[in-house]
Amino acid sequence: MSLSAASSATSAAAQATTTVVAVLGGGISGLAAAYYTARRLAPLHHQSEKSEHPLRRNNTRLALFERADRLGGWIHTTRDPATGALLEHGPRSIRPKAAVGEATLDLICALGIDDQVVRVPASSPAASKRYLYDQDALVALPASLGALIGSRMGRTLLARGAAEPFRPRRPTLGASITTTTTTAGNTTTTNTAATAATAAGAVHHGELAPDQDESVHQFFARRFGGEIADSLATALCRGIYAGDARELSVNACFPFLGQAERDYGSVVMGMLRAKSPKRTAEHPAFVSSFRGVSMISFREGLKTLPCALESHLESAAGVRLARSTAVSSLKLVPDGIELQTIGKDGSTATHAEHVISSLQPGALIKVLEQSTSASDSGNAALQRAIAKLREMSSVNVVTATMVFAAKDFRLPVTGFGYLVPIRQPSSVIGVIFDSCVFDMHQGSELVKITAMMGGSSYSAELDQAVRNGADAVCDLALRDIFVQLGVAPVKPLSQHVRFLENCIPQPTVGHVSRVNNIRSELKTAFGHRLHLAGAAFGGVSVNDCMASAHTVSEHVLAALSSIPRPQ
Numbered sequence: 096m097s098l099s100a101a102s103s104a105t106s107a108a109a110q111a112t113t114t115v116v117a118v119l120g121g122g123i124s125g126l127a128a129a130y131y132t133a134r135r136l137a138p139l140h141h142q143s144e145k146s147e148h149p150l151r152r153n154n155t156r157l158a159l160f161e162r163a164d165r166l167g168g169w170i171h172t173t174r175d176p177a178t179g180a181l182l183e184h185g186p187r188s189i190r191p192k193a194a195v196g197e198a199t200l201d202l203i204c205a206l207g208i209d210d211q212v213v214r215v216p217a218s219s220p221a222a223s224k225r226y227l228y229d230q231d232a233l234v235a236l237p238a239s240l241g242a243l244i245g246s247r248m249g250r251t252l253l254a255r256g257a258a259e260p261f262r263p264r265r266p267t268l269g270a271s272i273t274t275t276t277t278t279a280g281n282t283t284t285t286n287t288a289a290t291a292a293t294a295a296g297a298v299h300h301g302e303l304a305p306d307q308d309e310s311v312h313q314f315f316a317r318r319f320g321g322e323i324a325d326s327l328a329t330a331l332c333r334g335i336y337a338g339d340a341r342e343l344s345v346n347a348c349f350p351f352l353g354q355a356e357r358d359y360g361s362v363v364m365g366m367l368r369a370k371s372p373k374r375t376a377e378h379p380a381f382v383s384s385f386r387g388v389s390m391i392s393f394r395e396g397l398k399t400l401p402c403a404l405e406s407h408l409e410s411a412a413g414v415r416l417a418r419s420t421a422v423s424s425l426k427l428v429p430d431g432i433e434l435q436t437i438g439k440d441g442s443t444a445t446h447a448e449h450v451i452s453s454l455q456p457g458a459l460i461k462v463l464e465q466s467t468s469a470s471d472s473g474n475a476a477l478q479r480a481i482a483k484l485r486e487m488s489s490v491n492v493v494t495a496t497m498v499f500a501a502k503d504f505r506l507p508v509t510g511f512g513y514l515v516p517i518r519q520p521s522s523v524i525g526v527i528f529d530s531c532v533f534d535m536h537q538g539s540e541l542v543k544i545t546a547m548m549g550g551s552s553y554s555a556e557l558d559q560a561v562r563n564g565a566d567a568v569c570d571l572a573l574r575d576i577f578v579q580l581g582v583a584p585v586k587p588l589s590q591h592v593r594f595l596e597n598c599i600p601q602p603t604v605g606h607v608s609r610v611n612n613i614r615s616e617l618k619t620a621f622g623h624r625l626h627l628a629g630a631a632f633g634g635v636s637v638n639d640c641m642a643s644a645h646t647v648s649e650h651v652l653a654a655l656s657s658i659p660r661p662q
């Protein structure tokens with residue numbers, strides 16, 4: 096479909112406002128998708144100023160719809176009125192590593208917020224020291240080879256690691272995998288038929304050709320043994336997904352592990368030989384200045400990034416940011432998609448040539464349930480997409496950030512924080528030592544920690560505490576934290592609790608094929624005009640969200656084939 100055909104409004108959409116691209120959702124994925132798309136549409140908009148080019152007639156080239164009145168989604172930074180400490184209620188750091196991290200650095204530079212970046216050097220304790228609270232003891236995760244050899248965990252890991260290259264590869268498709276694991280003294284034997292997965296398409300979660308899938312726990316148990324699976328693997332899955340290693344997919348969560356096994360027959364060998372793909376930086380001097388940097392944030396916290404994207408888009412010609420506006424349905428029409436939106440001024444129709452959804456699966460299902468394709472086969476595909484989306488799940492996380500006076504409370508160790516494996520009874524799944532990581536976000540007279548609770552281990556006890564209010568949640572967290580840290584109980588100066596509903600999508604076993612399936616059904620239902628971005632479809636880190644937004648934006652721009660690429 097040519098751009099000119101697409102931008103001439105149909106009779107059905109005669110009353111509708113028009114746009115070339117509509118973005119659903121104004122979290123970091125939606126903002127990044129809007130930014131990358133608008134940036135590439137902008138040169139054409141200027142070129143078309145003196146012409147009758149459809150983009151000129153179509154004054155809005157990009158519209159973003161967000162149900163809330165605030166943009167930024169889970170990235171939410173505030174200041175504690177009591178102590179002045181900076182509070183991150185969602186993600187709190189970005190890793191400037193690998194291609195996705197470098198792309199974020201380029202974006203930071205392009206947005207002109209490079210002078211506000213704060214850095215955590217890889218050599219600092221915050222970057223190099225992490226702990227496990229396992230079997231009633233706080234143990235350091237070995238950071239160096241020397242430390243690794245000296246530690247009990249290191250010896251287990253080394254013994255397993257040395258044996259790992261000689262362990263057999265995963266059985267082939269259709270064969271069954273038998274895993275024996277030991278959890279809290281109980282031995283469980285799981286016999287799982289290897290899941291067949293299609294290899295179509297590529298998202299971050301599935302750049303591999305996932306011919307088979309298994310849980311992260313099964314993978315670790317098979318390659319390194321039940322002890323490592325029960326301790327390290329369950330803690331790792333909590334520390335990234337607040338999830339359960341027995342349910343999460345190894346192909347989706349740690350694609351490089353399966354790839355290493357496929358390519359080299361061994362994770363250890365694969366890791367030793369792994370080469371990260373080369374990427375050409377847009378701002379090479381800035382990007383290379385982050386060698387030896389492990390994590391970054393901004394002087395005023397992570398909100399600096401969505402706020403900069405928002406102000407950039409606000410001032411860009413032809414871009415409309417519709418806050419407090421929910422999309423209620425989509426309808427495939429001959430030359431695009433007609434969106435029904437509900438805002439402060441009531442219901443409106445918008446005609447878009449392409450739609451990028453960054454909505455979470457739950458919100459997308461609600462929209463799709465009210466939507467229609469153009470044919471019976473399209474509507475059947477739409478129903479199949481909804482059914483597959485319903486198979487996706489996410490978890491609720493409760494965060495409790497507590498600020499103490501440094502004179503009353505000292506952490507017994509420095510570092511990033513600690514994780515609690517599933518086998519260890521605990522009300523917290525992990526604790527971040529915020530003031531060790533970004534000391535500039537609160538004065539040196541304050542100590543700030545964040546307890547992470549819930550996720551796949553959301554308990555009745557936590558639920559009751561949530562119902563009883565913030566003090567009850569903090570009391571529950573501190574009851575265990577003081578014991579785990581081996582310090583005397585002390586009252587915080589201030590405490591802040593957030594209930595983050597469905598905040599982390601869970602890429603469970605079969606995720607890669609599920610996502611490929613949903614994408615393909617939606618292509619049928621919406622004639623290749625509806626595109627998916629966001630953490631549930633492309634990876635949970637801030638970097639992944641922005642990288643998947645970039646990829647989707649490139650697909651849309653390629654589809655708008657009559658738009659010339661800027662020189």
Ligand SMILES: C=Cc1c2[nH]c(c1C)Cc1[nH]c(c(CCC(=O)O)c1C)Cc1[nH]c(c(C)c1CCC(=O)O)Cc1[nH]c(c(C)c1C=C)C2
Pocket residue numbers: 188189190225226331333334335336337511512513514524525526527547599635636637
């Ligand atoms: C205890 C709960 C959680 C902690 N962080 C998160 C949860 C649910 C969320 C989270 N952590 C990571 C990501 C990916 C994005 C990124 O910044 O790279 C997300 C969404 C990163 C991460 N955190 C830990 C590890 C091993 C990783 C993978 C990347 C890396 O190797 O650096 C460990 C970890 N997470 C938490 C703690 C307390 C902890 C270790 C001590 C908190």
